[in-house]
Amino acid sequence: MRNDRGSLMRPFPLPESASRPVVTPLSPSVVYASDTPDALDAQYEGRVQGYTYAREGHPNADVVAARIDAMEGATGGIVTGSGMAAVTAVLLGLLRSGDHVIGGNQLYGRSLRQMKEDLPRLGIATTLADAGDVDAVRAALRPETRLVLVEVVSNPALRVADIDGLAALCRNAGVLLAVDNTFTTPRAFRPFDHGADIVIHSVTKLLAGHSDVTLGYAVARDPALNEAMRVFAVTAGLTPSPFDCWLAERGMLSFDLRFDRAQATAEALADHLAGLPGVKRVIYPTRPDHPDHARAAALLQGQGCNMVSFELDGGRAAANAFTRAAEELAFAPTLGDVGTTLSHPASSSHRALSAEERAALGLGEGFFRVSVGLEDLEALREVFTRAVAEATGG
Structure with missing residues (x-):
């Protein structure tokens, strides 16, 4: 009689194939097995590429991030579980108690709530100003101002921010400029080409495009900022679903x-x-x-x-x-x-x-x-x- 007692032991080898899939495979695994503790060290220390635990990254998220990176002319972007998770990764990944942040006064409603209620509760001061009026933003600057967050085209009044003027102001003041590019998308506007330091997307919207995905994306020009956002996103569990990432990649093809x-x-x-x-x-x-x-x-x-x-x-x-x-x-x-x-x-x-x-x-x-x-x-x-x-x- 055949012994099936080991039939549930993992991993079972995948079938070999001389061909490769045309569509990116869906990788829902929460954990990834390594050969030895030394091999795991090599992954965590960056000497080899690999995955360990899906909260820290998985193949489908990396594919989506790479596609949006290419659209935005960026490298090292992170994918999060929602657009607001991406905003949160930027704000809480880069700011600390005692910092001051300026937000456009016509941000998306939940972004406004975060600016008005959540950040002050954590000791981060906030001011709202008209993103189309550089002088108004200049007047809001403080010595402790760390970041300015605006949308290219605001939600829902469709006002247009003075990105070029804000980029010059922020550069001269040593302040980061974060731009939510959800409405315009990289098809119409690329914030890095206009001096932005950070780009944010709600991938849920136009990029995925079918109302069946909830994802966000954030990327910084500076790799150190990218790493800070990534570490916070991993710690806070702002993890994207592999299935949503798989669907989003499908949507981005069109x-x-x-x-x-x-x-x-x-x-x-x-x-x-x-x-x-x-x-x-x-x-x-x-x-x-x-x-x-x-x-x-x-x-x-x-x-x-x-x-x-x-x-x-x-x-x-x-x-x-x-x-x-x-x-x-x-x-x-x-x-x-x-x-x-x-x-x-x-x-x-x-x-x-x-x-x-x-x-x-x-x-x-x-x-x-x-x-x-x-x-x-x-x-x-x-x-x-x-x-x-x-x-x-x-």
Whole structure:
């Protein structure tokens, strides 16, 4: 009788093959076996490449990091479990109690919360300033200022930061400039080419592109900063899922095509919305009426992004009516999907702000952010025309 008592012992050898997979293999293993303690020492000391424990790194995360590194003209980026995990790796990996950080006053809602509540609780002072006004950021500088965090195009008001001016200011002050490039992506803008020190992405959004992945990415120009962020991410357990990394790599293979199609549709949809009765205003970087149009044209070189924001007459009642009427579109707090989605900042991303704080940012109850997907432009025009009319009595 065959002895099967050892059938569960590991590792079993993988089948040999003279060919190789075309698709990156999924590596869900939490742990990796080494031959000897000396071999493990060699890995930890960097004399050989290898994996030990997935919280410290795994093949699928390294593949995704390498792909985004190539897009951004970077090396040594880290992948984290979410976009906010990437922001956290930057802030808590590089700052310490007694430091001061300046944030753009139109950052993503959770980034704003982190700036206003979490960092001060840990002894890190914060100030918010208009990222489009270099003088305002200069006025916020202190001797203990360590870092400035901004978004190229803000979420959700789509204001455009003065990246070139901020880079010069930070360089002269000896302060790090961290740029969240999620909206613009490296297809439209590469922050390192404009003097940034750190680049951040929510890979969840356009890079992965299918609303089935939650990941983030951060990279610094200085390898020592990369190592500090990596060590904090490993210690804090900001670990990315191998399966999400595997899905994200699949999504990135079509990224350029998706971005170009969605951006072209977004620009045309913005112009269409601007002509509809009941729409108070439309915000899109390439439109002449955008408050930062000249800066957007110079910085983004004609690129816009796939995001359109607009405001309806009628406040919250009109917003409710609009989402009910636009039943073909997902009303969901996300962006970058292949399908068009609607987001209402007052009830989602910026709900933690007071009504007065939202009003100061221009985020009224009738304000929507649209993440434009890959649908036919004429079909989207029809949906928005009908929904706006039903919502505003047009």
